[in-house]
Amino acid sequence: MYKFNTIKVMSVLLLGLTVAACQTTKVHKADQGVVQLNGSKVLVMPLDVELYELSAAGANEPRADWTQQAEANIKQILDERLGTYSIQVVRSEDLAKSEELAIQEKRVIKFHEVVGNNIRYHKIAAFNNLPTKQDKFDWTLAEKAAFLRDYYDADYALFISVRDSYSSAGRAAIIAIGMVLGVGIQGGQQVGHASLVDLNDGDIEWFNFLYSSTGDLRKKETAPRVVDGLLADFPG
């Protein structure tokens, strides 16, 4: 399985030539109009967060310590922010569950990841729009999420996913040399989404995509900005 192919290596090198904008969020809402969360019970799914260190060549090395810091920060700020809405918040991680339910939950998280990635590739990335979904936003988990409503008696589920990378010393050097040569080279970046699923019909009611090349989730001072970005226009 340890295969080294030229395409992979070239993509790593090519990635170094891409330069992206500073910070953007993009919200999509379901076609039926704005949801009203007033008094609803919102189930917060386990966070899906991974932080990486960018090597000089642009390869992502997972960092367990940074990931732990970021998870703790996001969790704390998310609790604070959600507390300001008139909703009842429950966290899946705090609730006792059978092994079977735990498996089912992991599967629905994976399923949402697939749907969420498709939204990112085919809706957020405008050039990649699917012809059948040009002017609508009707993505759904359908009946796959209904068990969450039945088991937790919740109305909505909130999924949050973040991938975040930071330049290593080597990457910083490459970026500096690039600047001298007039070549823009990509540093670390944050990509994530927050997604609110109506557990009655599985529809994704609100989907917010975040992209940023600044902001540090590892630090208590800077993490709130990222979480606020993720919750931009949250229909609370």
Added chain:
Amino acid sequence: MWMKMKRLIAAGTALSVLSACVASTQPQQNALPTDGGQVSMPALDQLEPVEVNSTPELDVNYRPKVTTDEGGWWMKMDRYEESLQTHASLVRDEDLNAYVRGVLCRLAKDYCKDIRVYVVRKPGFNASMAPNGLMEVRTGLLLRVENEAQLATVLGHELAHYYKLHSIKNWRTQRNTLDAMAFLTLGTGIIGLGATIIALGGLSSYSRSNEAEADAVGLVLMDQAGYDPAEAAMLWGKVKREYAASKDADMRNSFFASHPEAQQREKTLDNHARWLKRNGPEREIAQAPLRQRLAPYLQSFLEDELAQGDFGALEVVLHDMEEAGRAPVLVAYFKGELYRKRGDEGDLEKARDSYLAAEEYAKERDVDAPSGLYRALGLISLKEGEQERARMNFEQYLQLAPDAHDAAFIRQMLEQIS
């Protein structure tokens, strides 16, 4: 686009850290012998002495610090493992898992509790080892091993990757080489590209040396556990023949091949095994227990292989099973399926003969043949204008598999016959 690229890279790196498997990179086709893979054996006094340091480079209960690159990959692979645990292709059968685990523990001893083996329902000869102790074994591999010693060959090889920290060493080499290339590319433009290609060759050879080390350490582990290390070369010879017959045979690139050259590997394994056995007691092959424990699963394993459509490779697998006298009814049936699906000149006749043989073996042994046999015989009889025989076979099929997905279709055919 960058998102896709990032995903590609993430996927690529995650895969490469799932360390080196037994034989995912195949040998070059034209390096293969034409005599069925026999290697000439040196006399005992011509054996090259082998020195292997099989001591694990990590302790029992090892866990890296979270602040290290190793800790990062453990986290990543722990998450992958969690995801694997809910995966539909995971084989949860307790008996099969207990058997594979038993063989592993015989090799790993105190380290056994640090390794989790997952049997994954997937065709093809492969297994892999992640740095955190996650071992994946494909059902296609279980189909191909002929005895417990051959299974131990693969498990020992994977265990050696774990003992010798190959995943993280591979990652570091890969990362550092790429980093050096990035500076070169930036600094020297096109000259950097040449350096890139040379560096890639270097990475392959580094990986090859890890594979060779895993082979050698694996053999020692087998030997210490009382398994006959000579089975390693036997297994590799088998796999080599299969690759030569595979439809993917010409997709290989020897320059980037991470596994030791086919011929060399077999010779090295053989020499090493003979060295280990030079004055020791007899070792065990343990053919009967493996056959007995795997027998209930062979049909589903073979169905998965058939669905791959790699007829050349499957033909070798079935041939070997036939030679070894394993599951004659199934082997004959799947030969029939292979020829029927392949549909080359003369394959229809071959298919019919194989199906008839399967039917006969089943009668002789008084066992049930796979229900699909009667459907296939029915279809062939129909093609040959033997309506009555077709009817009998279809009826037999429906009796054995009344709820088959094509039962309605077969019933309709029966109506048309009568």
